[in-house]
Amino acid sequence: QTLDKGLEKSKVSFFSKLSKAIAGKSKVDEDVLDDLEEILVASDVGVNTTLKIIGRIEERVAQDKYLGTDELNEILREEIANLLSETNSGEATDFLIPIQTKPYVLMVVGVNGVGKTTTIGKLAYQFKKAGYKVVLGAADTFRAAAIDQLQIWADRVGVPIVRQNMGSDPASVAFDTLQSAVAQEADVVIIDTAGRLHNKVNLMNELTKVKRVMQKVVADAPHDVLLVLDGSTGQNAFEQAKQFTAATEVSCLAVTKLDGTAKGGVVIGISDQFKIPVKYIGVGEGIEDLQVFNKYAFVDSFFK
Ligand code: GDP
Secondary structure: OHHHHHOHHHHHHHHHHHHHHHOOOOEOOHHHHHHHHHHHHHOOOOHHHHHHHHHHHHHHHHHHOOOEHHHHHHHHHHHHHHHHHHHOOOOOOOOOOOOOOOOEEEEEEOOOOOOHHHHHHHHHHHHHHOOOOEEEEEOOOOOHHHHHHHHHHHHHHOOOEEOOOOOOOHHHHHHHHHHHHHHOOOOEEEEEOOOOOOOHHHHHHHHHHHHHHHOOOOOOOOOEEEEEEEOOOOHHHHHHHHHHHHHOOOOEEEEEOOOOOOOOOHHHHHHHHHOOOEEEEEOOOOOOOEEEOOHHHHHHHHHO
16 A cells, blocks of 8 residues: 555556557557657666566567557566566565574665665664664764764664764774674664765775674674665666675665655666665655565556
């Protein structure tokens, strides 16, 4: 229900454009494919992934000789689901911790403004609601505002936060956070980290150091590195994915602001191009507006 509401804009946009493109046509021909290509690119699916999808539909056309436009929706839906399946196994809808040992350490990366803090706050809320003991670490120490914002979310959710002064060593904050989490026998630790991209070497060094220092406390930390991307920023999101995956090993994605965009295709393109599963999607500013990504629900909402 919320997903439908959240993705309404993408749905209307993608679906209405597609319907318009095939109106009055009975079969999928070159023109329809050209239009489809344009619509997919305009929906931020990305050129490579778009060409892949078009290629697969061309194969179907070649195979079946004749492909009616009424079948196009169904086939497109299938191909997009197939693409998403290559990286997203999930049918999960619950906020579950993927490991047995505790604490589960989730390191969160992403540039400022994408919704990183909000996503951490929403995640803390969901994990707490699921019965887990959560600790937050404010290791994005570059801006005082980042620390304060995280504090606001920690208070709101009612979970402890470990913080130091602005400008302090992010690795030191991460270390303290993990020590505190272990002492409290916490189930989940969420570490907020660097939001800067202006200096790639610095970013890489900082993230590497944070990881190395965390491993002094929890040997296999972090268990996941979550990259937060703003789903409404199209090519920027692709560029950020490129830079962060080059700087560190990103294991999963959160795509935010899908409620405010007419272009939810970023979810399809980025998970395909970077072969990283989308784990969460943000569909609003409220505390409940985060969902575990479900590829079937996502595709449904696109094509309903
Ligand atoms: P950060 O700088 O990356 O930590 O970004 P913030 O978490 O402070 O979020 C920046 C703005 O985006 C805030 O106004 C948030 O309320 C808003 N925001 C975050 N996630 C979502 C979302 O899923 N949907 C919408 N509409 N807004 C969001």
